[in-house]
Amino acid sequence: xxRTPITIFGVLVAATFAAxxxxxxxxxxxSVVQQFNATYVFSPNRDGRKDRAHVTFKVKxxxxxxxxxxxHDGDPVKTLLDDxxxxxxxxxxxxxxWDGTDDDGHTVPDGRxxxxxxxxxxGRSVIPQRSLLKDTKPPQPKVLxxxxxxxxxxxLLPEPGGxxxxxxxxxxxxxxxxxxxxxxxxxxAPRAVRTDPLRAGQTEWDWDGTNGHGRRVxxxxxxxxxxxxxxxxxxxxxxxxxxxxxxxxxxxxxxxxGGVTVRYLGAQTPVAPAKARDRVEIQVDAxxxxxxxxxxxxxxxxxxxxxxxxxxxxxxxxxxxxxxxGVYVFTAHTxxxxxxxxxxxxxRQPVAGTAAKPRGVLVVLPxxxxxxxxxxxxxxxxxxxxxxxxxxxxxxxxMAGNGLPVNFxxxxxxxxxxxxxxxxxxxxxxxxxxxLKRGPQLAGHHGVLIPGDARWLPAGVRVxxxxxxxxxxxxxxxxxxxxxxxxxxxxxxxxxxxSPAKPTDLFGxxxxxxxxxxxxxxxxxxxxKIDLFKGADxxxxxxxxxxxxxxxxxxxxxLSNAVTSTRYGSxxxxxxxxxxxxxxxRPGFPSFARRVATNSDPATSALMARMWTLLSH
Numbered sequence: 001x002x003r004t005p006i007t008i009f010g011v012l013v014a015a016t017f018a019a020x021x022x023x024x025x026x027x028x029x030x031s032v033v034q035q036f037n038a039t040y041v042f043s044p045n046r047d048g049r050k051d052r053a054h055v056t057f058k059v060k061x062x063x064x065x066x067x068x069x070x071x072h073d074g075d076p077v078k079t080l081l082d083d084x085x086x087x088x089x090x091x092x093x094x095x096x097x098w099d100g101t102d103d104d105g106h107t108v109p110d111g112r113x114x115x116x117x118x119x120x121x122x123g124r125s126v127i128p129q130r131s132l133l134k135d136t137k138p139p140q141p142k143v144l145x146x147x148x149x150x151x152x153x154x155x156l157l158p159e160p161g162g163x164x165x166x167x168x169x170x171x172x173x174x175x176x177x178x179x180x181x182x183x184x185x186x187x188x189a190p191r192a193v194r195t196d197p198l199r200a201g202q203t204e205w206d207w208d209g210t211n212g213h214g215r216r217v218x219x220x221x222x223x224x225x226x227x228x229x230x231x232x233x234x235x236x237x238x239x240x241x242x243x244x245x246x247x248x249x250x251x252x253x254x255x256x257x258g259g260v261t262v263r264y265l266g267a268q269t270p271v272a273p274a275k276a277r278d279r280v281e282i283q284v285d286a287x288x289x290x291x292x293x294x295x296x297x298x299x300x301x302x303x304x305x306x307x308x309x310x311x312x313x314x315x316x317x318x319x320x321x322x323x324x325x326g327v328y329v330f331t332a333h334t335x336x337x338x339x340x341x342x343x344x345x346x347x348r349q350p351v352a353g354t355a356a357k358p359r360g361v362l363v364v365l366p367x368x369x370x371x372x373x374x375x376x377x378x379x380x381x382x383x384x385x386x387x388x389x390x391x392x393x394x395x396x397x398x399m400a401g402n403g404l405p406v407n408f409x410x411x412x413x414x415x416x417x418x419x420x421x422x423x424x425x426x427x428x429x430x431x432x433x434x435x436l437k438r439g440p441q442l443a444g445h446h447g448v449l450i451p452g453d454a455r456w457l458p459a460g461v462r463v464x465x466x467x468x469x470x471x472x473x474x475x476x477x478x479x480x481x482x483x484x485x486x487x488x489x490x491x492x493x494x495x496x497x498x499s500p501a502k503p504t505d506l507f508g509x510x511x512x513x514x515x516x517x518x519x520x521x522x523x524x525x526x527x528x529k530i531d532l533f534k535g536a537d538x539x540x541x542x543x544x545x546x547x548x549x550x551x552x553x554x555x556x557x558x559l560s561n562a563v564t565s566t567r568y569g570s571x572x573x574x575x576x577x578x579x580x581x582x583x584x585x586r587p588g589f590p591s592f593a594r595r596v597a598t599n600s601d602p603a604t605s606a607l608m609a610r611m612w613t614l615l616s617h
Contacts, residue, residue, distance in 0.1 A: 508553025
């Protein structure tokens with residue numbers, strides 16, 4: 001029979017209505033899976049919070065049931081239940097949970113997963129609408145800025161007008177676990193000083209420079225770190241924290257702008273020596289408080305220059321003291337605070353001779369190391385910009401803490417006092433001034449004394465020192481862990497690209513780490529031409545730490561040395577070596593400068609006197 005278009009249309013309409021009524025009947029029929037529930041979001045990162053997702057349900061009729069987790073393509077990734085018989089409306093025991101791994105034990109990617117429930121006897125699979133979100137990525141709270149002064153670098157406290165540091169960040173997550181920390185990151189090891197709670201959605205927090213007990217914090221570099229937890233249980237912090245909850249400062253620049261510098265009084269000196277009676281400018285930051293100042297030669301109580309009345313200006317100008325070269329201490333003090341900084345002054349009549357007839361000693365202060373270890377924050381990230389952390393360092397900046405370089409009192413200061421007390425005359429400069437070609441240079445001098453630890457030297461200065469000794473000069477380096485690293489001056493005049501410690505110093509000597517064990521150093525080899533241990537018995541008792549020279553290098557020859565006791569393998573510590581036509585001498589123990597200044601043992605005093613003779617002639 002031939003069907004007309006009207007007849008075909010009627011059949012299609014009837015079929016459509018029939019399918020609609022069947023679908024409505026299935027939709028309204030009770031589900032074969034009852035009371036289904038699953039964890040909405042979880043974070044299997046082994047931190048003890050929401051590490052597993054849980055699935056619960058009951059079946060309407062008894063059946064053999066398989067439960068699988070499927071991805072967005074519908075592919076199974078994990079079987080939670082495999083063809084197990086379940087009674088009608090009976091709870092599943094043990095309950096089903098998922099740790100975020102697949103059937104092979106591999107971690108699956110973050111994302112949404114759904115539960116597929118298969119009933120074998122019924123011949124059906126059910127995928128409930130509710131999905132599970134695996135989310136192991138922590139939130140990333142970040143300090144966006146700190147005001148009220150929005151300039152490059154850290155915010156400074158205290159504010160001259162008494163204001164607070166205004167910390168701005170993204171909206172805080174969570175009502176139960178949102179907080180903000182303040183850490184002191186330098187000088188010294190990081191430590192927590194304050195933690196305050198945050199409200200959900202809070203975007204600003206003010207800090208007045210006090211700790212958790214309401215007391216003013218000490219001067220230094222500080223870091224503000226927000227922390228909160230997301231709905232998956234992941235905890236995020238503004239910067240990485242270690243297991244002790246302290247900021248990790250070994251990864252270069254920190255994210256965000258969480259830096260605050262607390263400075264009550266600070267001063268900044270020139271990088272090159274001033275010439276006697278020339279103009280000296282020192283920048284002072286007293287946070288607009290009134291202060292007075294004075295200048296003394298190190299080790300001498302006589303005041304060489306001073307303020308006539310207290311002032312608030314940020315620049316102090318005076319004439320450098322006359323007379324012989326030396327190091328001077330600039331002291332500024334307010335009613336409650338004081339700071340001291342050091343600066344070298346070069347005599348107008350140098351002790352140096354000519355390149356053809358060199359004479360006299362050039363004292364080279366390790367200014368690059370002073371600033372390289374200065375725990376000041378240059379860029380406002382809250383981490384100290386130090387060469388130890390491998391980040392660029394501005395060479396001209398206020399010293400963090402009390403103003404003096406690290407270990408200056410026990411190292412350089414002690415030797416400089418000895419020089420003055422014994423009437424020694426010398427020229428003076430800094431390693432940075434040598435690199436910048438300012439002030440006295442190596443040429444014309446017979447010897448170079450590097451007091452204290454010179455961890456980093458500009459690459460050009462390293463080359464110049466090697467050439468100086470090869471040509472017949474003498475270098476005495478009294479520090480430890482010294483002359484093994486280089487640094488460059490970048491296009492922004494920063495100290496940059498610091499090298500790691502090399503196994504050998506710039507003269508090729510292989511230097512071992514400092515050993516903190518007490519020994520007696522004893523003369524082992526004595527070259528009669530240099531007579532290094534002249535005037536003493538060659539015994540150095542009770543040396544509580546020492547740095548062994550394992551070998552003097554392929555280009556050098558050992559001339560004289562003193563070694564540890566046989567208990568420690570007779571290691572060479574005090575050493576003099578011929579390098580080219582010149583000499584390199586290292587005492588090799590950290591207490592050397594203190595023992596010289598206090599005249600605590602005759603051998604050390606005699607060694608210093610003999611080294612000076614070798615430097616001078």
